Amino acid sequence: MYLILLGAPGAGKGTQAEHLGARCGLVHVASGDLFRENIAQGTPLGQQAKTYVEQGLL
Numbered sequence: 001m002y003l004i005l006l007g008a009p010g011a012g013k014g015t016q017a018e019h020l021g022a023r024c025g026l027v028h029v030a031s032g033d034l035f036r037e038n039i040a041q042g043t044p045l046g047q048q049a050k051t052y053v054e055q056g057l058l
């Protein structure tokens with residue numbers, strides 16, 4: 001099962017994802033965390049994401 005939680009910043013997406021994960025045995029994957037990790041590691045994805053972050057688009 002795949003679930004995508006959408007909402008404005010601070011709406012509680014992460015909190016709800018944690019609750020769903022704990023209750024239903026789901027894995028919580030946050031795209032922002034993945035992008036930040038790749039930016040820090042300097043991967044090709046991270047380099048591409050960094051250009052968007054620097055422009056305020058991501």
